[in-house]
Amino acid sequence: MKLARALLLVALIWAGGVAASEVGVTDRSILIGMTAPFSGPSGPYGLDMKTVINAYFRQLNDAGGVHGRRLDLRSLDDGYETERTVANTRTLIAQEQVFALLAFYGSSPTTAAMNEVFGVAKVPLVGTISGADSLRQSPRDHPANRYMFNVRASYADETEAIVNQLTSLGFKNIAVFYQNDGFGKSGLEGVLAALRKHNQVPVAVATVERNSVDVSSAVQTIARANPQAVIMVTLYKASAAFVREMRKARQNPQFMTLSPVGADLLVQELADEARGIGISQVMPYPWNDTLPMVREYHKLLGKQAKPSYYGIEAYAMAKVLVEALRKAGKEPTREKLVAALESMQNHDLGGYRVSFSPTDRAGSRFVDLTVIGSGGRVLR
Structure with a gap:
């Protein structure tokens, strides 16, 4: 009798998925972890991403999930702070026991989390809002990078497109205003490298701390150089x-900035003063539904929500993860997921392509240049 009860208990445990072959996977669900800013100055970015991912997972789950398993998202707020991102990543892996990670935010936070936590734990991360080179090194040289799969172009790609555009228009006096962290420094390095190709150097360089709007010193430094253009990282x-204070100082250069700025949020902050600012983008134009991926994104949002570059990037990240999970098969493991991702070479998400291999984690080199027009509309 005792033996029969023991066998029954084992059978029930197995049926309930407790004995599943991988952490975060049961017979009914797969648990995915996310850390991003949901509060503070960068909170709107993370909230937009989380909303889109949750909507996509609901849509997917309603249609039967992935190989019969529903996807559940466990998300934590890091406020765009490196230490919190690292701590959240530890919590997601060790306590929440997620299967994989999705949609992180920021160069310094993601690089630290990769080197200290998920790269060591061998838990793959699909997508982060960062173009930093530190996240794009070959896994052969940097083993932790084996578990980092980028879905966007690098800051070097973005800054090269911006510099090429400015120099083609005859600009020779170009300044740089950058954020003093991994994001800003990576962008600065990209600008310097692109300018060198045109035998130029910045006429001025100034910085601002992360999560700060104290730009007075930067404005003084850059205004003294009277630049024709300023690239803002x-x-x-x-x-x-910075734009407001420069204009108060009677400086009206061509302002250019990179994709992480968030075009809609910049317009919301500056109103009519945003007109004329150029922005490099790493995702397809989210207001034109000519591409299949953009049409899918619009359908997912419905009529009430507003499309955004952050939203469509979150959708692209989630699509990459889901398609890799499908490729990983009915009994997924983290290593099978890594192998599935590495097999996605020149993979079409619906008009937007990503590419990985055992030695390449770049994901994409797509860059589009846009400008803010009248009424805050983003124009290509």
């Missing part, structure tokens, strides 16, 4: 403060 709050 900053987020929307600092960018808006």
Whole structure:
């Protein structure tokens, strides 16, 4: 009798998925972890991403999930702070026991989390809002990078496109305003490298701290150089403060900035003052549904929500993860997921392609240049 009860208990445990072959996977679900800013100056970015991912997972789950398993998202707020991101990543892996990670945010936070936590734990991360080179090194040289799968172009790709555009228009006096962290420094390095190709150097360089809008010193430094253009490697709050103060100082250069700024949030912050600011983008134009991926994104949002570059990037990240999970098969493991991702070479998400291999984690080199027009509309 005792033996029969023991066998029954084992059978029930197995049926309930407790004895599944991989952490975070049961017979009914797969648990995915996310850490991003949901509060603070960068909170709107993370909230937009989380909303889109949750909506996509609901849509997917309603249609039967992936190989019969539903996807559940466990998300934690890091406020765009490196230490919190690292701590959250540890919590997601060790306590929440997620199967994989999705949609992180920021160069310094993601690089630290990769080197200290998920790269060591061998838990793959699909997508982060960062173009830093530190996240794109070959896994052969940097083993932790084996578990980092980028879905966007690098800051070097973005800054090269911006510099090429400015120099083609005859600009020779170009300044740089950057955020003093991994994001800003990576962007600065990209600008310097691109300018060298045109035998130029910045006429001025100034910085602002992360999550700060204290731009007075930067404005003084750059205004003294009277630049024709300023490339801003900053987020929307600092960018808006800088543009306002430069114009108060009677400086009206061509302002350019990178994709992480968030075009809609910059417009919201600056209103009519945003007109004329150029922005490099690493995702397809989210307001034109000519591409299949954009049409899917619009359908997912419905009529009430507003499309955004952050939203469509979150959708692209989630699609990459889901398609890799399908490739990983009915009994997924983290190593099978890594192998599935590495097999996605020149993979079409619906008009937007990503590519990985055992030695390549770049994901994409797609860059599009846009400008803010009248009424805050983003124009290509």
